[in-house]
Amino acid sequence: MTPDLQMRIVTQSNICKNCLFSHDGNECTSTKRCKSCQGNHHTILHEACMQSSKHQFSSSSSTSGPSAKTPNKQPNANHVAVDDEELLLTTLSINVRCSDGTYITLRALLDQGSQISLISENAVQRLGLQRRRYNASVSGIGSGASQSKGLVSIDCQSIYGDYNFTTEALVLSRVASNLPSVQFKKQSWPHLQHLQLADPEYNVSKPIDLLLDVSIYSQIIMDGLIKGPSQAPIAQQTALGWILSGNVRTFNCHIVTNNISDLSKYWEIEDVEPSSSSSLTSEEQYCEEFYQQTTRRLDTGRYEVGIPMKPEYENQLGSSKSKAIAQFKQLERKMCNNLLFSESYKSFMSEYQQLGHMCKADNVDESKPAFYLPHHGVIKLDSTTTKLRVVFNASSKSSSASTLRQSFYMDDLLGGTNTINQARELQHQLIEMLKGAGMNLRKWSSNDPELLKDLSSDQLNSPFDFKCSESKKTLGLRWNPSTDTFSFQNPVQCRNQCVTKRQLLSEISKLFDPLGWLSPLSIRAKLLFQNAWSLKLSWDENVPQSIQDDWIHLRSDLNLIDQFIIPRYIGNTNQLYQIHAFCDASDKAYACAVYVVSKDHKGECISRLAVAKTKLAPLAKKVSLPRLELCGALLLAQLIKKVMESLSNENVEIYAWTDSMIVLGWIKETSIGGNNSWLIELSQSPISFHHHVGITYGQRITRQIVPLGVSRHRSYLTIHYGGRVQNG
Missing domain, CATH: 2.40.70.10 (Acid Proteases)
Incomplete structure (x- = not known):
C-alpha cells in the first residue's frame, strides 16, 4: 500500500493518525509517538505523514505567517524570508x-x-x-x-x-x-x-x-x-x-518551535515502557546488524567492535579540533611546571602508540567528518594500579554541543546467588570468561566477606571493613554491604531565599528514585511543580507564598530520606514467590506499587516493596476518577510484567488489587468507548484483578500519606496480608 493511499484511507475513515482508533485526533490521549521521527503520528504512517508535510510546505512557501493550529502540541511559528x-x-x-x-x-x-x-x-x-x-x-x-x-x-x-x-x-x-x-x-x-x-x-x-x-x-x-x-x-x-x-x-x-511538551509529560497520561520483547526499531535493528558485521576476535583473545555512529552523524558532530588543540596547549604548560608528570605522561602515550592503540594521523582530509578527543592526565597517589591516568574526554562538546558518549552506555556487573558456593562458582566463571577476552574484573563488592577473601587488594572496590557502615554507589543509590541494604542521600539543598519556578524544577530534578521507593515524597514534589506551572509564571518569578510554604515542608520531610533503609534481599529465587500489586487513583494522581512476598533462609515470610510508579492527572483535560483508576490498573499490569522479567522465576503467584468495582466491571466487559484498547490489553493479560477493601498501598501514595518518622515509613515498604482473595 502506497503512502498516499494510506493517508487517504485514514482521512476518509476519520481514524486518529496517532493511535489508529476511530475518534477525533483532537481527543486522543495517547502519548506514544512515531518511532522514526517522534512525530505526532503512528509509526506505520511515517512516510505518508512526511510526504504530506512536504506537500503542505511546498504549497504554502510563497506566504508567511503562523502555522495551522495542531491539537495537543506546543505552539509553533513558521517564518519564510525570501530574498531579504x-x-x-x-x-x-x-x-x-x-x-x-x-x-x-x-x-x-x-x-x-x-x-x-x-x-x-x-x-x-x-x-x-x-x-x-x-x-x-x-x-x-x-x-x-x-x-x-x-x-x-x-x-x-x-x-x-x-x-x-x-x-x-x-x-x-x-x-x-x-x-x-x-x-x-x-x-x-x-x-x-x-x-x-x-x-x-x-x-x-x-x-x-x-x-x-x-x-x-x-x-x-x-x-x-x-x-x-x-x-x-x-x-x-x-x-x-x-x-x-x-x-x-x-x-x-x-x-521556530517553542518546545514545552517535555515538562508537561510530568502530568500527561503515560504507560510503562513497552516490553523488551516488542519489535526492534529501525535504529535498534541497525545496531544489531552493525554488531554482527563488525565484531571480531583478535589473536590475543580480546574482542574488537566497530564504533556505531548514528545516521547523518557527520552533520551533527560540529567542530572539535580547536578545543582539542587548546586543551593540548594547556597540557603542555602543565608539563613545563611538573617534570615528573611530563615524563609519566610521555611514557604512557609512547606505550599507547607502541601497542597500536593509536597512530599518527597524517594527511588528514579536513572535508571528512572527524571528532578530536581532548585528553588530560589525572594523578591519583592513592591508586593501587596506576598513579597516572590519561583521560580521553569523549564527553567534550563540539561546536554543535554533540558528544561521542551519547552513543554509548556501560555499567557495572550486578548479580547474586542463593548460596555462597554458588556465588564462588559464578565469580570464578565470570573472572575466567572475561579474562579470556582481555577484560579484568575489578572493584568487587559483596555482602559476604567470604566471597572477597581470595581476591587480591587491587581487585577490590577499595579496602574496607565489613563492620563499618561504608556504602557503595549502585545505580545512583547507596548500597551498604555490611547490612545489605539500600539507602538514599538527600540531594536537595536548604536555601532560605525566595523560590522561583526554575529553582523548584532544578531541586526536584535532583531527587533520583528509579524504583519509586520514595513515591509518597516524589509525588508531592510533582504536584508542587504542577501547581507552580499552572500559574503560568515566568521561570525566574517568585512563586506564591503558599507554594513556598509547601516547599519548605517538603524539604523538611526530604531530610528523613538519609535514614530511609530498604533491605536488598527479597527471598530465595528457587522458592515460591507471591506478587501483591496495588493500584489507586485520586483526582490529582494515580499510582501503583508492587510487593514481592517470599520466605527467607529460616522459612519466615518476608515482604518487600519491589517498585512503585506515580503519574499526575493531566491539567489540560479533566479526566473522571474511574478513568484515572483505569489508568492506574493498566500501569500496574505493565509494571508487573517488568517485575516478572526481572525475577526470572516461573514459580510466582500474582495478585493484582484495586478498590474500584467500576474498573473490575470494565475489565470484564472490555467496552468503554474510544479507549477500549486499554481494556483489551487488560482483559487479555494473564494478570487477574481482585477487589480490595480499605486503605490500599496505592492509596498511601495518591493520598500522600507520608510518615513523619522513619519507623512509620516501614508500613509502606512491607505488606501484611492475611485476608481471602475475592474475585471481582
Whole structure:
C-alpha cells in the first residue's frame, strides 16, 4: 500500500493518525509517538505523514505567517524570508577556561554599546565557574530589565591560541537571541578569502553565550579594515581574528518551535515502557546488524567492535579540533611546571602508540567528518594500579554541543546467588570468561566477606571493613554491604531565599528514585511543580507564598530520606514467590506499587516493596476518577510484567488489587468507548484483578500519606496480608 493511499484511507475513515482508533485526533490521549521521527503520528504512517508535510510546505512557501493550529502540541511559528537582507553583527568564537583548567568554545558578541560584559547562565554551568554575589539590573536586553544572577571572572583565549585576556561578566538567564536570526549560505566574497575569521561559522544561527563590552572592544581592535562590494560585509581586524559586520543578502526559510511538551509529560497520561520483547526499531535493528558485521576476535583473545555512529552523524558532530588543540596547549604548560608528570605522561602515550592503540594521523582530509578527543592526565597517589591516568574526554562538546558518549552506555556487573558456593562458582566463571577476552574484573563488592577473601587488594572496590557502615554507589543509590541494604542521600539543598519556578524544577530534578521507593515524597514534589506551572509564571518569578510554604515542608520531610533503609534481599529465587500489586487513583494522581512476598533462609515470610510508579492527572483535560483508576490498573499490569522479567522465576503467584468495582466491571466487559484498547490489553493479560477493601498501598501514595518518622515509613515498604482473595 502506497503512502498516499494510506493517508487517504485514514482521512476518509476519520481514524486518529496517532493511535489508529476511530475518534477525533483532537481527543486522543495517547502519548506514544512515531518511532522514526517522534512525530505526532503512528509509526506505520511515517512516510505518508512526511510526504504530506512536504506537500503542505511546498504549497504554502510563497506566504508567511503562523502555522495551522495542531491539537495537543506546543505552539509553533513558521517564518519564510525570501530574498531579504540580514544584518550581520560582530560575532566571534572564543575559548573560555573551565574550572578544571580545560577550555570550551563559546559564541560571543562584541558590543560597543555595552558598559559591562554579560554571560549566560547556561555557559556558567558548562564552565563550572564560581560566582560572587552581585545585585544589578541590566536594561536594554530584550524587553524591560533583567536581574543579574551574580558576577564571574572569565579567562578568554583566541581560538587560534595566540591571544589571552581576563574580564568580569554579569550572569544573566539569557544574553541575546540566536545570531544571525536565520542561517544563510556563505558567499565567495573575494575580499574575505584567506582571512583568519574570529567566527568561522558567522553564517550559522546559534545562541550567544557571551557579550563583550566596550572595554574589550577597545583592547582587541586593530588597524586593519577591508571593505568589499555592495551587499557584502566589512572585515575588521582584531587580536582574536577578523570580525564581520554589515548587510548580507539572504534567501531562507526557517521554523521556530517553542518546545514545552517535555515538562508537561510530568502530568500527561503515560504507560510503562513497552516490553523488551516488542519489535526492534529501525535504529535498534541497525545496531544489531552493525554488531554482527563488525565484531571480531583478535589473536590475543580480546574482542574488537566497530564504533556505531548514528545516521547523518557527520552533520551533527560540529567542530572539535580547536578545543582539542587548546586543551593540548594547556597540557603542555602543565608539563613545563611538573617534570615528573611530563615524563609519566610521555611514557604512557609512547606505550599507547607502541601497542597500536593509536597512530599518527597524517594527511588528514579536513572535508571528512572527524571528532578530536581532548585528553588530560589525572594523578591519583592513592591508586593501587596506576598513579597516572590519561583521560580521553569523549564527553567534550563540539561546536554543535554533540558528544561521542551519547552513543554509548556501560555499567557495572550486578548479580547474586542463593548460596555462597554458588556465588564462588559464578565469580570464578565470570573472572575466567572475561579474562579470556582481555577484560579484568575489578572493584568487587559483596555482602559476604567470604566471597572477597581470595581476591587480591587491587581487585577490590577499595579496602574496607565489613563492620563499618561504608556504602557503595549502585545505580545512583547507596548500597551498604555490611547490612545489605539500600539507602538514599538527600540531594536537595536548604536555601532560605525566595523560590522561583526554575529553582523548584532544578531541586526536584535532583531527587533520583528509579524504583519509586520514595513515591509518597516524589509525588508531592510533582504536584508542587504542577501547581507552580499552572500559574503560568515566568521561570525566574517568585512563586506564591503558599507554594513556598509547601516547599519548605517538603524539604523538611526530604531530610528523613538519609535514614530511609530498604533491605536488598527479597527471598530465595528457587522458592515460591507471591506478587501483591496495588493500584489507586485520586483526582490529582494515580499510582501503583508492587510487593514481592517470599520466605527467607529460616522459612519466615518476608515482604518487600519491589517498585512503585506515580503519574499526575493531566491539567489540560479533566479526566473522571474511574478513568484515572483505569489508568492506574493498566500501569500496574505493565509494571508487573517488568517485575516478572526481572525475577526470572516461573514459580510466582500474582495478585493484582484495586478498590474500584467500576474498573473490575470494565475489565470484564472490555467496552468503554474510544479507549477500549486499554481494556483489551487488560482483559487479555494473564494478570487477574481482585477487589480490595480499605486503605490500599496505592492509596498511601495518591493520598500522600507520608510518615513523619522513619519507623512509620516501614508500613509502606512491607505488606501484611492475611485476608481471602475475592474475585471481582
